[in-house]
Amino acid sequence: MVPLNFPEYKFRLKSSENNVRIFDSIRKKFVVLQPEEWVRQHVVNYLLEEKSYPKSLVNVEKQLVINNIKKRYDIVVFNSDGSIHILVECKAPQINIDQTTFDQIARYNLELKADYLMVTNGLDHFYCKMDFTSEKYTFLRDIPDFSR
Template sequence: MLTKLSLPEVKFQTQVKDSKTFIFDVIRKKYIMLTPEEWVRQHFVHYLIANEYPKSLINVESGLHYNNLQKRSDVIVYDRQGSPFLLIECKASSVMLTQQAVNQALMYNYVLKSKYLAITNGLHHLYYKIDYEKGGSELLKELPPFEMTYDNT
């Protein structure tokens, strides 16, 4: 049984194959093996869509290079100009949102340079606005609305 999250409930398409459960990913348009982290990722993607983030600008598990290592970001939302707007790091609901999780997202963002970061375990969510000029970040109370992609700040 998967944990009830603090995100809106979603009726997912699932299927069982070889005693493993798969969940349909509306972004990748295919079934993905259901793990606790995938459960959180799929809920958060649907949360983005419900908050008027365009599906066409959401990318799930895309590759990136950091220190000559191949890494995967959980979710990236691009603005309408094709620049990273929001980087989302998803953890299983059993994983605490520690400084280590924040550091992982910051490490990925060192490559991507997105304006905003979100770290979630499905129960708790941290949102940050990144200030590249001052070299810091501001903790936000909520998910930045997609309309902010038009804001040049």
């Protein structure tokens, strides 16, 4: 897998059934190591190790329904009250982040109402703070660290 624009992390990998799998500490299982999964696992580690979010507040790849269509989000970080603090959209490194990617996460966020958005392909990261009152978002240098 290609090196990403994240700190270096130690991952548990194993080969089985003619493919490599990576251990997902949130889902507590090995998953097939695809380029997007490589990015997702780096983001999970970034949130846990660099930003100090508790594992209990992080969720990976769950289904949601938007306009009667089933979708899956990549990563969410919850607030302690159960509302969504951060919504993360991961793309494979070879996928350019463009307006279509932002439109996708914005559609998800109409339903989820996350305070912050992160869009990454592992090489380029974009962070936004939502302002629902004025219906806009502001780009940030990074997402905030966990605070109680």
